[in-house]
Amino acid sequence: MNTTQNTEEIRRTFSVLVENRPGVLSIISRLFSRNGFNIDSFCSGPTTDPNLTRITIEVYADDNHANLLLAQLNKMVPVYSAKMMEPAKTIRREFVLFKCEAKEYETRNEIIQIGNIFRATVIDVSSDTLTLAMIGEENKINALQELLEPFNILELARTGNLAMERGKYTIDEKTKENIEFSYGKNVTE
Structure with a gap:
């Protein structure tokens, strides 16, 4: 051991x-x-x-x-x-929104092309901005952020990582049916 x-x-x-x-x-x-x-x-x-x-x-x-x-x-x-969580047995993902300055048609197209490489989705367009959404691993989000920085990222919102074990394992190996919440204490029947 x-x-x-x-x-x-x-x-x-x-x-x-x-x-x-x-x-x-x-x-x-x-x-x-x-x-x-x-x-x-x-x-x-x-x-x-x-x-x-x-x-x-x-x-x-x-x-x-x-x-x-x-x-x-x-x-x-x-x-x-x-x-x-054990890193080798864990799925981790993060959600991010990037709002970039995009006043010109060519700039919008460049941002969209870069976003497509990372499977980011255009979720909003205005006359002078373009907003992308992406779900991915932290290193991929960081890489996309680095590539978008020359386009003037006006706003950025990240969720932080969500994590779940791979395969059949769950956070709760017990059954939940017998749980009752009473006065702030966990009581099992």
């Missing part, structure tokens, strides 16, 4: 299922702040269960601190399930 710990800070992705109620996102983010971590990426959204919200959080941490954060997450009352 390998007992060596990685002391190098690397990107860690946590997937967390929490109660869908006011204040929970703040509680979760405070845990990271209290432990001295800057959150690199934080995404949340509904799940198939209206009582649950799924959060994807990315921070840079060594093995010891990452395991400590995971243990603390799993002890929190609003947390139903928390997992640290």
Whole structure:
């Protein structure tokens, strides 16, 4: 058994299922702040269960601190399930919007051609701007951003990474049918 710990800070992705109620996102983010971590990426959204919200959080941490954060997450009352994702077994994607200055026809065409290479979609055109949307891996989004910079990016909005395990694995290996949320506590029947 390998007992060596990685002391190098690397990107860690946590997937967390929490109660869908006011204040929970703040509680979760405070845990990271209290432990001295800057959150690199934080995404949340509904799940198939209206009582649950799924959060994807990315921070840079060594093995010891990452395991400590995971243990603390799993002890929190609003947390139903928390997992640290293994990079090789994880699908990660980000959504981005780029609004570029595009007053000339030729400029618009160049931006569209560059966007097509990255499978970006034109979602808005005005007399002097063009807006592209793209879903992809962080490095592809960064590459597109670099190519669009000469065209004067007027506005940029990124979601941060969403993550999910590959194959049959899920964040929640337990059955959800027996979950009941009562007074802010998870109660199983």
